[in-house]
Amino acid sequence: MAPGNSTPVTEFILMGVSDRPELQIPLFFVFLVIYGLTALGNLGIITLTSVDSRLQTPMYFFLRHLAIINLGNSTVIAPKMLINFLVKKKTTLYYECATQLGGFLVFIVAEIFMLAVMAYDRYVAICNPLLYTVVVSQRVCLLLVSLTYAYGFFTAVMVSSCVFSVSYCSSNVINHFYCDNVPLLALSCSDTYMPETVVFISAATNLFFSMTIVLVSYSNIVLSILRIRSAAGRKKAFSTCGSHMMAVTVFYGTLLFMYLQPRTNHSLDTDKMASVFYTLVIPMLNPMIYSLRNKDVKDALKRCVANPC
Template identity: 80%
Template sequence: MYMAPGNITQVTEFILIGVSDCPELQIPLFFIFLAIYILTVMGNLGIIVLTIVDSQLQTPMYFFLRHLAIINLGNSTIIAPKMLVNFLVSEKIISYYECATQLGGFLVFIIAEVLMLGLMAYDRYVAICKPLLYLVVVSRHICLLLVSLTYLYSFATATVVSSCVFSMSYCSSNIINHFYCDNVPLLALSCSDTYIPETIIFISAATNMFFSMTTVIVSYFNIVVSILRIHSSEGRKKAFSTCTSHMTAVSVFYGTLLFMYLQPQTNHSLDTDKMASVFYTLMIPMLNPMIYSL
């Protein structure tokens, strides 16, 4: 910290409390989360490599799955290495600019994941409900365009939101009750009026989830209707099996995010947020390769 004009102590670094501030839990937690991160890296790298080298996996479905794996790998890598280091050190310090970078990177990947799950639902809808038009509606050119727009929009939104959060003044307290730099615990430390950034965060999260979930719900409603029209039980089973992994991943991811971001302010608990954050920043990126492999 340094003394700004007017004798106000301006924060130049933050201290991350972590998953737990209990000293005897640091080493066991380090090995647990190291194992989770190693499985995440291996699983998602495996999907990325396999969908590139296997000629049978050069379809839109696996193209989107590859980018979901890239997003999952990026999201966990933004969080896990710093988290693991902090289990082993006594001073869990993160600089102001490192914290801003971590928040920005996390937002890029989490927004991209929300949108990518919507794109994957649309892909399944076209494959099952419009099979004759599949390679036209979801051509390679359109896939590249959709994924490019997803990354571009995610980056732009993350830049706006993180800029709003770090335009606030942070003075006196610099202890973040979290294991990474996230919006809610950061704004809880601000000595400025946080109404504008909180509003922007809420509108952004609600809008992204609304459009993505609407795409998923409408897609799967039409998929279910189409599957029920299939006379063959074997055909229904085959059509349904192509969607079960995505439906599982969507349910787990959206359920956690809805719980995290859209709960009433009066019920908000930073400790509860931490547990939810562990799930969608570290557990889901580890579980997704297993879900899609099955």
């Protein structure tokens, strides 16, 4: 901690998930397993959708990039978190903290809009199947993915620059397991109105537009499926988007729980628990959701196991 209010902070101390010493080693192994499963599952999805000729469609192209984003998001958070379980002094340098915040924002914003892109892809596939190859062409897929990453990078630079434009000169203990904007701004010894406004507007805008795309897409999908007369046709249509609907529900449900809870019940400890879910648990669950509920992915995995070459 800095010795005085006039001394700028050069490093931060992360409190972690829990400050109880007896829980550090058990929590280390729990989150090591979570990160190991996340890496294994997402690398499996990336590999299968890259090498299997039957998965070279826009749907699996977007799924591959969702897996890349999930893996990137966990990798930004988990290694430093695991190290801090094993050391007494849980410090992170000022610029290391800024880099972690920027990396986290790149991937979390990219995930928000990648889920929206995948919802739009399913909307076109089910509601306008005859135009699917024209509307969702290879060029359009590359453009949508590029814009998603570019916007995530732009948001990360803008928000992290605002968060680290304020002064940190008294407390340097972050009540979190990684460098996040809300607990960081809570430590500032200068006026935080502008960065807090930027963070709020950015989060609200991103959630509003992405959820609007998802809700409109799936409203049209459900209406289109209900108009299908045969039960087999409805079942097939639901199966093509069931995995994505589950992933979207889990992800947005966590974010809405975090941002829409009453301010009287809101705390940094609650944010910490929600953050564990959408930075570590959801990236672990997504490959399971898409592989267990998707026949094409399961068949591709069987072919890969039967003939690895």
